Amino acid sequence: MNIKGKTALVTGASRGIGRAIALEFARHGIERILLVARNLQHLEQVAAEVKALGAEAVTIPLDLTKLPEVSVAIAKAWRDYGPVHILVNCAGVAHQESFLRSHLPHVKSEIDTNLMGMYAITRPIAKRMVARDEGTIVNVSSLMGKVAAPTMATYSATKFAILGFTQALRGELANHQVQVMALLPSLTDTDMVQELQHFRWMVKMTPQQVAEALMQGLQRDAPEIGVGWQGRLTLLVNQLAPQLLEQVVRLAAPVSASSPIFRRWLSRIQFDFLRRQNSWRESRSYP
Secondary structure: OOOOOOEEEEEOOOOHHHHHHHHHHHHOOOOEEEEEEOOHHHHHHHHHHHHHOOOEEEEEEOOOOOHHHHHHHHHHHHHHHOOOOEEEEOOOOOOOOOHHHOOHHHHHHHHHHHHHHHHHHHHHHHHHHHHHOOEEEEEEOOHHHOOOOOOOHHHHHHHHHHHHHHHHHHHHHHHHOEEEEEEEOOOEOOHHHOOOOOOOOOOOEOHHHHHHHHHHHHHHOOOEEEOHHHHHHHHHHHHHOHHHHHHHHHHHOOOOOOOHHHHHHHHHHHHHHHHHHHHHHHHHOOO
């Protein structure tokens, strides 16, 4: 896909992956980018960066969880700036906590933004794309949309749902020349993950790496776009040996030293160590 001369709309554009995608689009010659997020001040900063790269930038401060306002904003943007050729659904929130200690407001915010917000903005744009028989929709899921992980149950659930939504929409819109694809970044160094406990052995990606992977995926018209060698390796192992991967993810999951799970795990290691040590001593002893 050639993005030169196109108009894109990017949600979650004020920071992180959304900002990186907007800047990458500008570097590759896109004509206009509609930047959507809640924080106008941050959007204006990104808009200045986009303009410095030679593309037109339009800021649209918008809370995607307010569905009626989203429909009005999209209708106005389409009227004022013309058709949107590429929609990138990047807005998202994440809360990390044990499921048994989870808080309903956190769960609701994930569902409202990650799912309902995506639905709210995709529907009016998809209808207009179908009327023109052209368009591309990119839904940013996550590696956790393929491999669920402890402490991220509800976040993983929303990311799994995004993949299901993407697959269904791809089938529905194919006859209208509208492409629908999913982007699956792994752990990415953004503001959103600063307060999260990181999983062991995971190498953080940069937002720029994710944006570059998206551009490569757009050029290949790939239905699903993995990011980085670690993410692609995880997806491969998940296909070949899902039970093995589940055990690895359990070991990699962050645990508190005060948690019962950690204490049981530590006790088991200590028990195994003592058992092996006693066996070694017995093998070295003489009658």
